[in-house]
Amino acid sequence: MRYRQALPQLEGSVLATDGGMETTLLFHGGFELPCFASFPLLETGEGRAALAAYYEPYLALARDRGIGFVLEAATWRANPNWGGQLGYSLDRLADANRRAIGFVEAIREREETPGRPFPISAAVGPEGDAYHPEQHLSADEAERYHAWQVGVLAETAADFVTALTLTYVEEALGIARAAMAAELPVAVSFTVETDGRLPSGQPLGEALQQVDEDERSDVAYLMVNCAHPTHLLPVLEEHGPWDRVRGIRANASAKSHTELDEADELDEGDPDDFARLHRILRERLPRVAVVGGCCGTDHRHVTGAVDAWLHA
Numbered sequence: 001m002r003y004r005q006a007l008p009q010l011e012g013s014v015l016a017t018d019g020g021m022e023t024t025l026l027f028h029g030g031f032e033l034p035c036f037a038s039f040p041l042l043e044t045g046e047g048r049a050a051l052a053a054y055y056e057p058y059l060a061l062a063r064d065r066g067i068g069f070v071l072e073a074a075t076w077r078a079n080p081n082w083g084g085q086l087g088y089s090l091d092r093l094a095d096a097n098r099r100a101i102g103f104v105e106a107i108r109e110r111e112e113t114p115g116r117p118f119p120i121s122a123a124v125g126p127e128g129d130a131y132h133p134e135q136h137l138s139a140d141e142a143e144r145y146h147a148w149q150v151g152v153l154a155e156t157a158a159d160f161v162t163a164l165t166l167t168y169v170e171e172a173l174g175i176a177r178a179a180m181a182a183e184l185p186v187a188v189s190f191t192v193e194t195d196g197r198l199p200s201g202q203p204l205g206e207a208l209q210q211v212d213e214d215e216r217s218d219v220a221y222l223m224v225n226c227a228h229p230t231h232l233l234p235v236l237e238e239h240g241p242w243d244r245v246r247g248i249r250a251n252a253s254a255k256s257h258t259e260l261d262e263a264d265e266l267d268e269g270d271p272d273d274f275a276r277l278h279r280i281l282r283e284r285l286p287r288v289a290v291v292g293g294c295c296g297t298d299h300r301h302v303t304g305a306v307d308a309w310l311h312a
Helices: 021-028 039-043 045-065 080-085 090-111 139-154 169-181 204-212 229-237 257-262 271-284 299-310
Strands: 071-073 120-124 160-166 186-190 221-225 245-250 290-293
Touching: 021 045, 039 045, 039 090, 045 090, 045 299, 071 090, 080 090, 080 139, 090 120, 090 139, 120 139, 139 169, 160 169, 160 221, 169 186, 169 204, 186 204, 186 245, 204 221, 204 229, 229 271, 245 271, 271 299, 290 299
Parallel strands: 071 120, 120 160, 160 186, 186 221, 221 245, 245 290
Antiparallel strands: none
């Protein structure tokens, strides 16, 4: 089934998604993940088996709750900058993007049933470091940069692009414009620091509003990821376009990005408290339809978060 413009997560039902893919594979799976990239795993039988095992608890959650699931492909680092650092030519990197989409497409063919949609999301990550970008691209520069990967993804079974862990608004605008040019729906997701602001210092609500009002793009919905609920909740007391936030993928840990970047051990936080905080988030973000996790989370955290939305 192809969704494309008619994304099921815009129709009101809650869809689960996965948790902290890279942190799970790194700290629990024992994979090194150079450049924090998961897409190279798809080149080996061992890697494919690890990714299949990673998805399974989340798919079981969706089956048990009778809900749909957003299949996030392992394409977050599969852009020219990071691919180049990993030794990938553009041709080989294009194949890697296609392979990642094909992997989750096979899961959809196996798992999707009537009333339980499985839209495929192609994750697009920042050009630079997600926590400490070395440069800030202009919106035009970001559009030119990301157009290559978005163009490759537009020729696959991906239903939409999710721009994840963005730290400044110009890159978000560039990805959104590249997706519009490729006629591919896009969701835009920012991360915030412990003070609830983007790493660029811009207030979250202001950044979301700026993306939503951009005349050169058409964003399907907005998200927040890679931040603990306690970093986000105070911000939601302020005025903002919170009704446009349709997805939440929080971190397990309340540590800052700098602390997480320097950590040698995984901080899994408290899954029970994670669920409690999501019940509060549910009250303040009632239009959220995509619920999952980010760094440090596993199926325990995501189960609690999903149930917070299903049983509010």
